[in-house]
Amino acid sequence: MKSFEEILELLKSNFSGENDISSSKEGTEDIINVSPSLIKEVSKFLASTEGLEFDSLILLSGVDDENGEKVKQEDESNDITGGTLSVYYHIESVKLVHKLILKVSVERENPVTTSVSSVWGCANWHEREAFDMIGIIFNEHPDLKRILMPYDWEGGYPLRKDYRNPEFYNGMKVPY
Amino acid sequence: MGPQHPSTHGVLRVELKLDGEKIIEAEPHIGYLHRCFEKHCEALTYPQIIPYVDRLDYLASMNNEFGFVLAVEKLLKIEIPERVEYIRVITGELQRIASHLVALGTFGLDVGAFTPFLFTFRDREKILNLFEITCGARLLYNYHWVGGVSHDLHPDFLRLTKEFIDYFRPKVEELNGLLSYNKIFIERTANIGVIPVDVAINYGVSGPSLRGSGIKWDIRKNDPYSIYNKFDFDIPVGQGLAGTLGDCWDRYFVRVLEIEQSLRILEQAIAQIPEGDVTSAIPKRVKPNEGISYARVENPKGELGFFIVSKGGVQPMRVKVRAPSFVNLSVFPEIAPGHMVSDVVAILGSLDIVLGEIDR
Numbered sequence: 334m335k336s337f338e339e340i341l342e343l344l345k346s347n348f349s350g351e352n353d354i355s356s357s358k359e360g361t362e363d364i365i366n367v368s369p370s371l372i373k374e375v376s377k378f379l380a381s382t383e384g385l386e387f388d389s390l391i392l393l394s395g396v397d398d399e400n401g402e403k404v405k406q407e408d409e410s411n412d413i414t415g416g417t418l419s420v421y422y423h424i425e426s427v428k429l430v431h432k433l434i435l436k437v438s439v440e441r442e443n444p445v446t447t448s449v450s451s452v453w454g455c456a457n458w459h460e461r462e463a464f465d466m467i468g469i470i471f472n473e474h475p476d477l478k479r480i481l482m483p484y485d486w487e488g489g490y491p492l493r494k495d496y497r498n499p500e501f502y503n504g505m506k507v508p509y
Numbered sequence: 510m511g512p513q514h515p516s517t518h519g520v521l522r523v524e525l526k527l528d529g530e531k532i533i534e535a536e537p538h539i540g541y542l543h544r545c546f547e548k549h550c551e552a553l554t555y556p557q558i559i560p561y562v563d564r565l566d567y568l569a570s571m572n573n574e575f576g577f578v579l580a581v582e583k584l585l586k587i588e589i590p591e592r593v594e595y596i597r598v599i600t601g602e603l604q605r606i607a608s609h610l611v612a613l614g615t616f617g618l619d620v621g622a623f624t625p626f627l628f629t630f631r632d633r634e635k636i637l638n639l640f641e642i643t644c645g646a647r648l649l650y651n652y653h654w655v656g657g658v659s660h661d662l663h664p665d666f667l668r669l670t671k672e673f674i675d676y677f678r679p680k681v682e683e684l685n686g687l688l689s690y691n692k693i694f695i696e697r698t699a700n701i702g703v704i705p706v707d708v709a710i711n712y713g714v715s716g717p718s719l720r721g722s723g724i725k726w727d728i729r730k731n732d733p734y735s736i737y738n739k740f741d742f743d744i745p746v747g748q749g750l751a752g753t754l755g756d757c758w759d760r761y762f763v764r765v766l767e768i769e770q771s772l773r774i775l776e777q778a779i780a781q782i783p784e785g786d787v788t789s790a791i792p793k794r795v796k797p798n799e800g801i802s803y804a805r806v807e808n809p810k811g812e813l814g815f816f817i818v819s820k821g822g823v824q825p826m827r828v829k830v831r832a833p834s835f836v837n838l839s840v841f842p843e844i845a846p847g848h849m850v851s852d853v854v855a856i857l858g859s860l861d862i863v864l865g866e867i868d869r
Contacts (some may be wrong), residue, residue: 360802361583391713394829454712457839466554
C-alpha cells in the first residue's frame with residue numbers, strides 16, 4: 334500500500350512531459366490530473382506495476398465543469414463557450430486495498446480523450462455513458478455509441494449545462 | 510429477447526446472435542427506464558433528492574438513502590448521533606434481507622420453481638410491515654435524512670424485529686431444503702455463467718456476484734462505513750459446492766448465507782442500540798462547501814456509490830451514481846457466449862439486476 338505522494342512521485346518520474354501529471358485538492362480529496370493524451374498509458378502503468386496494482390475501476394464519471402464563458406439567452410438558459418469537461422476515474426486495488434482518483438480535463442470545443450476500456454473492462458459502459466450524457470469522445474473505444482438515450486437521439490448531450498430540449502424527436506413534439 | 514420478457518426483471522432487451530440454441534454473441538440494450546435522475550438532481554436541493562434516490566434500486570431503498578446521505582455528510586463533515594447510526598444499520602440490514610428474498614424467489618421463478626417465490630415473498634412482507642410502522646411507507650421511504658432519520662423508531666419496532674428474527678431463522682433452512690439443494694435447481698444453475706476471478710475484478714463486478722467468484726470483498730469490512738466495524742459477522746464466499754467456482758448456484762448461495770449474517774448483525778445492533786435524539790444533527794440548511802465526495806455502501810446488489818460535485822450551492826453541480834446493477838450487467842456479454850438461450854435467464858437471474866438503477 335502506497336501513499337498518495339509516493340504514487341504521484343512514481344507517476345511523475347515515469348511520465349516526464351511538462352504539466353502532464355500534476356496534483357490538486359478538491360474539497361478533502363486529493364486528485365492526480367493527467368493530460369488526455371497520457372491517460373491510457375498511465376492507467377496501464379497503474380494497473381500493472383507491482384506495488385500499485387490498481388486492478389479495478391470503481392467509477393468513471395463525466396462532469397461538465399461549467400467554467401466557460403456564459404451568455405444568457407432569451408429563455409433564461411445559458412450558452413457556454415470555452416472551458417472544460419472532465420472525466421474522473423475512481424480506481425482501486427482489490428488486492429492491496431488502496432484507492433486513487435484521476436482526473437482528465439478536455440476542452441469543451443474538442444472533447445477528445447483516450448479510452449481505458451482495454452485496461453479495465455467496465456470502462457466500456459461507463460465511457461459510453463459519459464459520451465451519451467456529456468459528449469466526451471473516447472478514442473480507441475470498441476463501440477462508442479449512446480447507451481441510456483435512444484440510439485437515434487440527435488438533441489445533444491443532456492447533462493451539459495447548456496443543454497436545451499430539442500423541439501422535435503422523430504417527428505414527435507418534445508415536450509409532448 | 511425482451512424488452513417485455515418476464516425474466517428480465519424489468520425492461521431489458523438482450524440482442525442475441527445464435528447458432529441454433531447456442532449463443533455466439535450477446536449485447537444488452539438498456540435505457541428503457543431512463544428518467545434523467547442525474548439531470549433532476551442538478552435542479553433539486555440535497556434533501557429533495559432523497560425521495561428520488563429511493564427509486565433507483567426500488568427493492569433496496571433504505572440502502573440507497575444510506576449511501577446518498579453518507580456522501581452528503583462527507584461533504585458537510587457533520588457528526589451523526591450514535592442512535593441514528595444504529596437505526597440506519599438496522600433498517601439497512603432488514604432491507605438487505607428483503608432484497609435478497611426477492612432475488613432468491615424470482616431466481617427460482619426464472620428457472621421454473623414457483624413455490625419458493627411464494628415463501629420468500631411471504632417473509633418479505635413481514636419486513637415491509639416493520640418498515641411501515643417505522644415510517645409509514647412500504648417501499649419508498651424517505652427515512653434516512655442528511656444528519657439523521659426523519660423520526661425515531663416506533664416503540665414496538667425493536668420487539669417486533671426480534672420476533673421477526675426468531676420467526677425467520679428456521680425459514681432459511683426451509684428455503685435451503687426447498688430450493689438450494691433441489692436437484693433440478695442445481696442442474697439448471699451449476700456450471701452455468703461462470704465468472705472467473707480476474708474477469709470479475711476487471712469488470713468491477715461487486716456484491717454477491719463478486720463474492721460468488723470466491724473473493725472476500727465486502728465494503729462493510731474492507732472499507733467500513735457508519736458503525737459496521739462494531740459488529741461481528743462473516744463474509745460468505747462462493748466455494749463451488751455444486752459445480753464450478755463462480756457459477757450461478759454459487760452466486761445464489763452467497764445470498765442465502767448473507768441473509769444469516771444480516772440476522773447476526775441485526776441481533777447485535779438491537780442489543781446495543783442506545784437511547785438518544787435522532788433529529789438533533791439534521792442541519793437546517795444543507796449547503797456544503799465546494800468540493801467532491803464519493804461515498805459507497807454495500808448494497809444488496811453490490812457496491813453503490815454516489816459521486817457528488819458541489820460548487821457550494823444548495824444544489825449539487827453533478828451527481829453520478831455508481832449503480833451496482835449497471836456494472837454487474839456489463840459483464841454479461843463476456844460470460845454469456847457458449848451457453849444455451851435458456852441459460853440467459855439463469856445468468857440474468859443470478860446477477861440480480863434491477864433496471865431502475867441501471868437506467869436511472
